[in-house]
Amino acid sequence: MALLALEKVSKRFPGVRALNEVSLQVEAGEIHALLGENGAGKSTLMKILCGIHQPDSGEILIDGTPQHFSSYRRACAAGVGIVFQEFSLIPGLSVVDNIFLGREPRNRLGLIRHGVMLKQANALFERLDIDIDPQIHVHHLSVADQQFVEIAKALSLNARVLVLDEPTAPLTPTEVERLFTIMRQLREQGVAMVFISHHMEEIFEICDRVTVLRDGEYVTTLEVADTDAGALVELMVGRRVDNIFPDHHSHADSDDIVLEARIRMAGRKHTDYIQLARGEILGFAGLVGSGRTEMALAMIGAQPVTERQMQLEGHKVTLKSPADALKRGIGLLPENRKQQGLILPFTCADNITLNHLKHFQTRPPFISRRREREAVEALMDRVRVKAPGSDTVVGTLSGGNQQKVVIARWLERGCRVLIFDEPTRGIDVGAKSEIYALMKTLTAQGISIVMISSELPEITGLCDRVLVFNHGHVVAALSGDEIEAGTIMTHATRQISLDNPTGSTDESVATLERAS
Numbered sequence: 001m002a003l004l005a006l007e008k009v010s011k012r013f014p015g016v017r018a019l020n021e022v023s024l025q026v027e028a029g030e031i032h033a034l035l036g037e038n039g040a041g042k043s044t045l046m047k048i049l050c051g052i053h054q055p056d057s058g059e060i061l062i063d064g065t066p067q068h069f070s071s072y073r074r075a076c077a078a079g080v081g082i083v084f085q086e087f088s089l090i091p092g093l094s095v096v097d098n099i100f101l102g103r104e105p106r107n108r109l110g111l112i113r114h115g116v117m118l119k120q121a122n123a124l125f126e127r128l129d130i131d132i133d134p135q136i137h138v139h140h141l142s143v144a145d146q147q148f149v150e151i152a153k154a155l156s157l158n159a160r161v162l163v164l165d166e167p168t169a170p171l172t173p174t175e176v177e178r179l180f181t182i183m184r185q186l187r188e189q190g191v192a193m194v195f196i197s198h199h200m201e202e203i204f205e206i207c208d209r210v211t212v213l214r215d216g217e218y219v220t221t222l223e224v225a226d227t228d229a230g231a232l233v234e235l236m237v238g239r240r241v242d243n244i245f246p247d248h249h250s251h252a253d254s255d256d257i258v259l260e261a262r263i264r265m266a267g268r269k270h271t272d273y274i275q276l277a278r279g280e281i282l283g284f285a286g287l288v289g290s291g292r293t294e295m296a297l298a299m300i301g302a303q304p305v306t307e308r309q310m311q312l313e314g315h316k317v318t319l320k321s322p323a324d325a326l327k328r329g330i331g332l333l334p335e336n337r338k339q340q341g342l343i344l345p346f347t348c349a350d351n352i353t354l355n356h357l358k359h360f361q362t363r364p365p366f367i368s369r370r371r372e373r374e375a376v377e378a379l380m381d382r383v384r385v386k387a388p389g390s391d392t393v394v395g396t397l398s399g400g401n402q403q404k405v406v407i408a409r410w411l412e413r414g415c416r417v418l419i420f421d422e423p424t425r426g427i428d429v430g431a432k433s434e435i436y437a438l439m440k441t442l443t444a445q446g447i448s449i450v451m452i453s454s455e456l457p458e459i460t461g462l463c464d465r466v467l468v469f470n471h472g473h474v475v476a477a478l479s480g481d482e483i484e485a486g487t488i489m490t491h492a493t494r495q496i497s498l499d500n501p502t503g504s505t506d507e508s509v510a511t512l513e514r515a516s
Contacts, residue, residue, distance in 0.1 A: 001064050003028040003192045004049075004161050009058030011044055018044040021058065022218045024211055026161070026192045031183060033203045033224070034196050036213035037236055037428040039398045042196055045213070046163050049194075050082045051075035062161070081154025082163040089146055089153075091139035096121045098138055099153045124152040128182050144175035151182065155191075162186065163194045168202060169426050172288045172454075180206050198428050200229040212236055237430040244433040245461035251443040252280035252464045257314075258448045259330075259417055263298050264307035265291070265472060271307060272474045274299065274467065276417065276450060279443045283459045283483075284452040286469035286492045292452045293335065295469065296419050299450075300325035300332055312417075326355065331410030333403065335421040335452075341406045344395030348387055349376040351394050352409045359412075379408040383438055400424075400431025407438065418442070419450045424458065436462060456485045468492055 002025035011019040019041045026032040034042050047053045049060060051069030060067045062078055069075040089098045096117050105113045105120075121134035130148050138146060147167060154162055164183075168176045183193060183206060195207055203210060204224055212219040212235045219235050256278040264271040272295065276282050284292040297303035299310070301319040310317050312328055319325045322332065334340035342351055353360060353372055360372040376390040383404045387397055394405055403423060410418055420439070424432045439449055439462065453459055459466055466483050468476040468491040476491040 002026060002061075003063060004194075005061040005064075006045065006049060007059050007061065009045060009048060009055045009060075011041075011048060011053060011056055017216055019048075019055075019216045022213060022216070024194075024218075025221075026194060028160070028192050029187050029190045030209065031187055031193045031195050031207045033207040033210035034194050034213070035203065035210055035232060035236060037398075037430050039215075040213040040236070040428075041216040042213060043165065044216075046082065046165060046194065046196070049075065049161075050080055050163065076157045076159075079158055079160040080163070081157050081159030081161070082165065083147070083150040083154055083167055084165055089138045089149060092137065094135050094137055095132060095141070095149050096134040098149060099124070099134075099156050120156065121152070124156055127155070127185075128152060129185065130178075130182070142175075144171050144178070147171065147175075147179065148182070155186075159191065161192045161194070163196075165196045166198070166426055167195075168197060168199065176202070198426065198432075200232065200429075203232070204229070214238060233429050236428070244429060244436060245457075246437050246440045248461070249440075250280075250464045251440070251446075253278045254280075258312065259299075260311040261299050262307065262309040263295065263305055265294060265298060266304040266306055268306070268472055270473060274474075276448050277464075278448055279446055280464045281439060281443060281449045281451055281462050283463035283466040284450060284469060285456070285459045285466050285488050288454060290469040290492065291472035292469045293421055294472070295474075296332070296421060296450060296452060300330055300419070302332075326413060326415070329414060329416040330419070331413065331415035331417070332419045333406050333410075333421060333423060335425065337399075337402055337406055342394055342402060344393075346394060347391045348380060348385065348394050348397075348405055348408075349373060349390040351405050352376050352379060352390075352412055355409065356413050375412065376408075379412055380405075382411065383408050384434065398431065399427045400434060403427065403431075403435060404438070407442075416446070417448050417450070419452070421452045422454065423451065424453075424455070456488060459483070459488065460485055470494065 004026040006022065006024045008021040008023055009019055010021055022041060022045055024034070024045065036042050044053060048055050051072045051074050060069065067078055069078065090101070093101070099121055100117050105116045107113055118134055125132055128148065128151065132145055132148065138149065141149065167179060171179060186193065197203060207224050209221060210224055210232065211221045212232065214236060254277050257275055258278050259276040261274040262271050263274070284296065286292050294303050298305050298308065301321045301324055310319055317328055319328065338344060349372060353376060357367060360367045362368045373390055380387065380390060385401050385404045385408065387401060394402060397405070424435055427435065443449060451458070451463065460483050463483060466478040466488065467474045468478065468488055470492055478487060
């Protein structure tokens with residue numbers, strides 16, 4: 001008998017059938033992957049399991065006993081815990097306060113028993129074999145440690161069923177392996193886990209079985225050992241996807257330099273040189289924390305620098321802020337699109353025209369909604385946003401379509417340089433393929449792209465050139481056959497001198513200029 005069973009669960013939202021008689025069984029001591037494209041119904045099914053949504057039909061069974069979870073609290077009381085994709089921790093509280101928030105042990109006078117909380121928190125971290133000070137405030141923790149606190153919080157509920165929704169998205173490879181070690185320990189302790197991830201290699205490394213959903217319906221359940229990535233992708237999207245990357249035909253014009261930047265980051269001794277050609281996809285590669293995003297932010301005036309010399313299409317420009325960069329035609333798709341790139345309660349139209357409303361004014365302060373709607377619908381069609389209409393609330397869209405809305409905003413502003421920071425994080429395989437194809441289409445139209453990515457297949461599959469970052473500096477410029485995973489990692493992980501990361505300063509800049 002399965003520890004957890006969801007039987008023929010259905011759920012409909014206004015105008016949308018989210019789930020249609022979906023079933024899932026998870027054994028004790030099993031890591032069970034739940035796979036599907038964005039919008040396939042994975043999150044809805046898990047929210048029903050955790051009492052956040054109520055099913056229209058179907059039932060939940062724990063140890064064969066039917067359960068009705070009218071709230072998240074009731075699901076927790078029954079031993080179901082979830083680690084959400086977006087953290088639910090309160091940064092200003094301590095770790096121990098976050099773990100026991102709302103259910104603090106108290107004495108007969110109603111006073112909180114802090115000593116008991118600390119003892120229980122330390123026991124949880126000992127069980128997980130991790131070293132975190134329970135009294136430290138959460139905002140002082142790394143993203144990885146916050147993830148582990150979320151897991152400890154779930155286990156403090158005596159969770160026998162643990163849902164992990166995209167838990168590896170914010171983690172480095174080392175931190176991912178640490179998480180997997182903890183998951184293996186929990187498996188040995190008999191915890192049943194549902195693991196949601198868009199990274200196929202993770203499914204095959206850590207999971208025992210996999211259930212595939214498509215368009216809100218159950219497709220199949222397979223032993224991981226009996227399938228492969230290609231077969232799973234085909235089950236997810238309903239068609240064979242042999243190569244998610246478009247044909248590597250470069251649209252870069254190396255004789256037409258759009259952007260040049262000489263930047264010395266605050267606290268650094270040496271200047272880095274960046275050059276971007278028209279129609280080029282330039283990759284920023286390196287480990288998390290290597291300085292890739294910081295360099296991109298410095299290029300648009302959003303990061304403190306000691307020196308910044310910028311040229312756009314041969315003309316010297318001063319970029320003191322992202323607003324200056326936007327006026328010059330440089331747009332940023334941030335790593336965290338939900339917090340930094342979009343206003344989720346707003347419509348697609350509101351998000352796309354947010355930075356350029358003057359363009360639709362008939363006479364200040366009046367806006368022509370007809371002109372705005374026509375422009376937005378044309379842009380949404382251009383980037384292939386899948387939504388009922390321009391008045392659709394952007395928070396209801398899948399991750400891939402949300403990303404396209406951000407792209408549409410910068411195209412509406414006429415941006416000729418786009419910086420993509422982790423453009424496919426949290427996006428399924430089918431949507432990734434669409435984003436990659438869109439990037440190639442944009443470069444064919446003369447738009448230049450800087451792509452920051454932690455996924456080496458993206459770097460090697462899309463980029464015309466790659467700059468490798470290590471300890472805050474560009475340490476290598478690669479092109480052609482040099483753009484290869486092993487070469488990139490060799491430069492990204494090698495020990496360097498912080499006094500002189502790329503050799504002689506003058507020689508290194510000259511070398512990078514020649515390589516560019």
